[in-house]
Amino acid sequence: MNFRRLRALMQKEWREMFKNKMVLLSVIIAPLILLSISVFLLVVFNNSYGDLFAEEEIIAQLQGDWAILLNNILMFFMFMPLVIPLAIAVYSVVGEKEQKSLEPLLATPLTDLEIFVGKALASVLPGLLITWLSFGIFSGLLIYLIPWSFIDLFFQPPWLMAMFGLAPIISIFSVLSAMAISSFTRDTRAAYQLSSLIMIPFLMGSLYYIFTFQGLVSMEFVFLGMASMGGMDVLVLLMGIRLFRREDILTRWN
Amino acid sequence: MIHTENLTRSFKHVVAVHDLNLHIKSGEVFGFLGPNGAGKTTTVRMLAGLIPPSSGRAEVVGFSVGRDNHKIRHHVGVLTETPGLYEKLSAYLNLEFYAKLFEVENRDQQIEKHLTTLGLWDRRKDPVGTFSKGMRQKVAIARALLHDPQILFLDEPTSGLDPESARTVRDAIAELAQGEGRTIFLCTHNLHEAEGLCDQIGMMKQTLIKVGVPRELKQELFEAQTVVEFNHMPADVDKLLDFPFVRQFRIDPSSLTMTLEDPALQNSQVISRLVEHGAEIRYVRPEEKSLEDVYLALVGEDATS
Ligand SMILES: Nc1ncnc2c1ncn2[C@@H]1O[C@H](COP(=O)(O)OP(=O)(O)OP(=O)(O)O)[C@@H](O)[C@H]1O
Numbered sequence A: 001m002n003f004r005r006l007r008a009l010m011q012k013e014w015r016e017m018f019k020n021k022m023v024l025l026s027v028i029i030a031p032l033i034l035l036s037i038s039v040f041l042l043v044v045f046n047n048s049y050g051d052l053f054a055e056e057e058i059i060a061q062l063q064g065d066w067a068i069l070l071n072n073i074l075m076f077f078m079f080m081p082l083v084i085p086l087a088i089a090v091y092s093v094v095g096e097k098e099q100k101s102l103e104p105l106l107a108t109p110l111t112d113l114e115i116f117v118g119k120a121l122a123s124v125l126p127g128l129l130i131t132w133l134s135f136g137i138f139s140g141l142l143i144y145l146i147p148w149s150f151i152d153l154f155f156q157p158p159w160l161m162a163m164f165g166l167a168p169i170i171s172i173f174s175v176l177s178a179m180a181i182s183s184f185t186r187d188t189r190a191a192y193q194l195s196s197l198i199m200i201p202f203l204m205g206s207l208y209y210i211f212t213f214q215g216l217v218s219m220e221f222v223f224l225g226m227a228s229m230g231g232m233d234v235l236v237l238l239m240g241i242r243l244f245r246r247e248d249i250l251t252r253w254n
Numbered sequence B: 001m002i003h004t005e006n007l008t009r010s011f012k013h014v015v016a017v018h019d020l021n022l023h024i025k026s027g028e029v030f031g032f033l034g035p036n037g038a039g040k041t042t043t044v045r046m047l048a049g050l051i052p053p054s055s056g057r058a059e060v061v062g063f064s065v066g067r068d069n070h071k072i073r074h075h076v077g078v079l080t081e082t083p084g085l086y087e088k089l090s091a092y093l094n095l096e097f098y099a100k101l102f103e104v105e106n107r108d109q110q111i112e113k114h115l116t117t118l119g120l121w122d123r124r125k126d127p128v129g130t131f132s133k134g135m136r137q138k139v140a141i142a143r144a145l146l147h148d149p150q151i152l153f154l155d156e157p158t159s160g161l162d163p164e165s166a167r168t169v170r171d172a173i174a175e176l177a178q179g180e181g182r183t184i185f186l187c188t189h190n191l192h193e194a195e196g197l198c199d200q201i202g203m204m205k206q207t208l209i210k211v212g213v214p215r216e217l218k219q220e221l222f223e224a225q226t227v228v229e230f231n232h233m234p235a236d237v238d239k240l241l242d243f244p245f246v247r248q249f250r251i252d253p254s255s256l257t258m259t260l261e262d263p264a265l266q267n268s269q270v271i272s273r274l275v276e277h278g279a280e281i282r283y284v285r286p287e288e289k290s291l292e293d294v295y296l297a298l299v300g301e302d303a304t305s
């Protein structure tokens, strides 16, 4: 793996991303919406239960609802690494097809693995960065929304583990799936819609947890998520490496 | 530079290239001609290290095709059938990206040199999407040259261009062919182009049908003919042509086209006799066979695309 070539490829992907309004928009809009809903929920919750954060007994009484709220917000944050890189990943494959730029690219010293890894990283990294940035902004807003003494509710180990351990794994899954799906189609919209379907199992799993267990997300659950998503990552990785072979790109992709 | 031995490539249901044997010397401009689907692009893809052959062997810049494809790609440049540029990026950024991939040393100078040569330096900051077809093709040519490849593969560089752009692209190729002793492998449908640019021509249809320098190819396939144009044609010309060495002739209203055994020796005898019998000759010239005739004769009817 030659890192200079890898970096050149990633830089090219990002340059194209910044010139593509559709991609840029979907990269910005998703976290914006999710962040706004999180803040909105927190405010509404607080208002409708009186001053939620004023007394500890009230929190204790509202254990169920309270957990639902927190878990919901966490779910939104785990949605970001799933959604944000999707458009970038789809475009990084379909865009090359549309512009017929794959063949000249394949005529360079780039290896098959460099192309695959470069494109994957070029999507995963901004997805994660924006997720963390959103979490940073959210944390900043918390200072204005709730009293200091309750802030550490949002910085429990399961939350941090989810943010920095689970989110990258989710992001890799999302990107590799989107790239694999995009390798089968020439149509950006179709690729995007098909790729979006990968959100469904994730969404159903999360909602099931939130409304069944009604307790705060535990470390075990985050680890379970990491293990299962990690397994999926390995699967899509193996599939991706098989799909991104020079010869197949030239002769089988359409 | 390029040697192939029974190079073969098949896809699921078709044999695209079959038992191809090629030998191209360093510095040569080789024209690769063939009808649609003849296997030209497939050959280029194999020789440029993009896809492995199904069987047979080939050596390009001293490396073995298939096994050393990665090394081959460092040393060759490819102009693919479509320019395949990044439309939203400027000409400069398109080239810069490729210069980085090839780890070109003095990147900026190289880019400036090629864009200037091709007359695009002033437009370097414009997105390629705003360029005409000819301009795009030139950017793609510059892209293929950035790393000073030892072999340049050009896959139909002028197809789809209007005559004017085709000419500027052709001139650019002619210039490349002149200097630096670079080997050029030129796929084309355009016979005139091949004739004008190439040292050697290979006719291809799944396998190599014929190789030769353009002039020899013509001679080999068509007997040389002499055309005599008259201001005044004598009566009964056909009777005057009863030399034993006249193989064939055709008489048109004001001209005569004939095939002699050895025109260089025998033309004067025929002309003398014609003049003796009152011919007023305007012009005598050898009949120029176009390569097109050779090509059509070789590859048959389905070459008329
Ligand atoms: N990926 C592929 N899968 C299946 N068949 C292919 C593939 N690529 C090429 N072929 C077949 O191989 C043959 C040669 O194709 P190729 O593109 O090399 O021809 P060509 O000489 O470049 O034609 P053209 O002048 O149209 O560009 C054709 O019959 C084509 O259908």
Ligand SMILES: [Mg+2]
Pocket: B040, B041, B042, B081, B155
């Ligand atoms: Mg072709």
